[in-house]
Amino acid sequence: MDTHQRSISEKQFGRVYEYDDSFVVALDMRGVEGEVTVDTVGTTAIVVVENGDDITESEFDLPGEAEETSVNNSVLAIEVPK
Numbered sequence: 001m002d003t004h005q006r007s008i009s010e011k012q013f014g015r016v017y018e019y020d021d022s023f024v025v026a027l028d029m030r031g032v033e034g035e036v037t038v039d040t041v042g043t044t045a046i047v048v049v050e051n052g053d054d055i056t057e058s059e060f061d062l063p064g065e066a067e068e069t070s071v072n073n074s075v076l077a078i079e080v081p082k
Contacts, residue, residue: 016063023063023080030074038076040066045078 002018014027025045029036034051043065049056064080071077 014060021082022067023082025062025078025080027076028074029071029076032074036071036076038069038071038078040069040078045069047076 004016004018014025017024017026027047032049034049034054034056037048037050039046039048040062043062045060045062045066047058047060062078062080064082066078067081068079069077
C-alpha cells in the first residue's frame with residue numbers, strides 16, 4: 001500500500017491510499033457541521049455540506065471513476081478501481 005497526501009481544497013487535505021487493485025481517497029470530515037453528501041461524475045467528486053441555509057460545495061479530481069462512496073465516523077471514503 002502506498003499513501004499520497006493531496007490538497008482537496010484550501011481548507012481540506014485528503015489521503016489517497018493505493019492498493020494492488022484499487023485506490024481509496026479518504027477525507028477527514030471531523031469538525032464539519034451539517035449533513036455531508038457526496039456525488040461523483042466521471043472522475044470528479046462533488047462534496048456538499050448543508051448546515052441549515054448554509055450550503056458549501058467542494059469538487060476534486062479522483063484517480064479514476066468511483067465505484068463506491070461512504071461517510072463513516074466523519075471520514076469520507078471513495079473507492080476507485082484500477
